[in-house]
Amino acid sequence: MPCSRLVASLALATFMFCPTLHAEAPRDGDGFVPADAIPDVNLRAQGTPVPRIGRAREDFARHCQGCHGHEGVSVAEVPRLRDRVGWFAHTREGRAYVVQVPNVLQAHLPDDRLAAMLNWVMTSFSAAQLPADFQPFDADEVRGLRTQRLDSVVRRRAEVVDGLVRAGVVDSADVFAFSLAPGRY
Numbered sequence: 001m002p003c004s005r006l007v008a009s010l011a012l013a014t015f016m017f018c019p020t021l022h023a024e025a026p027r028d029g030d031g032f033v034p035a036d037a038i039p040d041v042n043l044r045a046q047g048t049p050v051p052r053i054g055r056a057r058e059d060f061a062r063h064c065q066g067c068h069g070h071e072g073v074s075v076a077e078v079p080r081l082r083d084r085v086g087w088f089a090h091t092r093e094g095r096a097y098v099v100q101v102p103n104v105l106q107a108h109l110p111d112d113r114l115a116a117m118l119n120w121v122m123t124s125f126s127a128a129q130l131p132a133d134f135q136p137f138d139a140d141e142v143r144g145l146r147t148q149r150l151d152s153v154v155r156r157r158a159e160v161v162d163g164l165v166r167a168g169v170v171d172s173a174d175v176f177a178f179s180l181a182p183g184r185y
């Protein structure tokens with residue numbers, strides 16, 4: 001192959017297979033992670049713009065979404081948070097339950113970040129179910145509730161759901177159904 005054709009082929013191959021040469025330049029600043037701080041090596045090499053996410057969403061991603069899904073919708077064995085978790089905020093017991101459920105109570109997060117993340121969960125996944133006068137969680141409330149562990153999460157959940165039905169917040173306990181194990185919940 002003549003030298004000039006070889007060079008041309010190499011240039012074409014480089015253009016086709018090296019996306020950095022023709023990808024859009026990474027966008028820094030507002031809303032995007034700076035190009036040199038993108039954690040994923042491939043995205044960084046390709047210059048793919050990565051949106052910046054807030055701390056509460058990141059905390060949820062690290063501590064919760066493996067089970068609950070990034071949109072609050074999960075496998076049937078884990079209760080759905082989307083369009084549902086806000087109902088719990090209608091009673092004092094329900095509000096306490098969402099902090100004392102084991103994976104929340106034991107999350108490796110300080111009280112203020114846990115409070116902020118729970119507020120994010122409530123308002124992003126389930127705003128329509130929240131009471132009109134919903135008071136956001138704060139660090140003091142979360143700290144107090146975290147000192148009290150549930151003897152039985154299964155029993156507590158049943159009591160809380162029963163309380164929500166009796167208070168007329170939901171029509172039926174079926175609203176909260178999920179299938180961790182047949183007959184367990």
Ligand code: HEC
Nearest residue numbers: 063064067077078079085098101102103104107121153157
């Ligand atoms: C290992 C899987 C797993 C992880 C991780 C997890 N959860 Fe859960 N979550 C569950 C299961 C299962 C339940 C049902 C209650 C129980 O058995 O603990 C639940 C219940 C809940 C509830 C009560 C909803 C209901 O319908 O009973 C809330 C709120 C909740 N989780 C939020 C979170 C948050 C916030 C995090 C992150 C800090 C988190 N969960 C991490 C599996 C998980």
